[in-house]
């Protein structure tokens with residue numbers, strides 16, 4: 667039985683494909699903004715989990731009997747501010763300068779639903795230590811990486827030149843790329859989607 671990925675994220679699709687997971691992708695087109703507004707002030711991990719569940723349940727309702735994986739990522743500054751995807755290049759520049767020289771968490775949640783109900787969930791954070799960034803570096807980085815990073819919550823592609831932003835990362839690179847992949851693979855083995 668192939669998995670359904672409730673996502674339009676190229677990074678999530680690439681991760682599952684590279685890991686050899688049999689799946690099809692179907693965007694959830696869920697109203698994430700409404701849920702984020704309703705959960706304003708809640709712990710970021712809870713918000714990411716709720717968004718992942720929203721996507722999984724919406725697609726699961728359309729596919730009874732199938733396992734559906736939803737995922738969500740948030741960038742959380744050390745003062746608790748949650749950064750969304752950049753609105754435009756200037757917004758990306760602002761985000762990068764706000765993260766410069768500081769640590770932020772890249773939180774990724776995954777929820778698997780079946781028959782319209784959540785059957786598994788997992789949230790993980792990667793600790794991202796951004797080195798002090800000069801204005802000239804940020805501008806050159808954006809010359810190279812905008813608009814490729816427009817769809818990335820942290821304004822970086824860690825698998826690309828985004829690596830130049832960091833002095834250290836604690837946690838799984840998969841979590842940064844968009845989901846806690848290894849726990850997802852574990853559950854897929856439990857359910858016979860992947861070989862044990």
Ligand SMILES: Nc1nc2c(ncn2[C@@H]2O[C@H](COP(=O)(O)OP(=O)(O)OP(=O)(O)O)[C@@H](O)[C@H]2O)c(=O)[nH]1
Pocket residue numbers: 672673674675676677678693694721737738739740817818819820822823824825828842843844
């Ligand atoms: N390629 C890449 N993508 C990243 C990185 N960091 C964050 N992202 C992407 O940032 C996006 C976070 O936005 P979300 O709202 O969780 O997901 P989305 O892109 O809207 O896609 P959906 O799953 O359909 O909601 C995801 O697509 C992540 O894969 C990174 O370092 N590299």
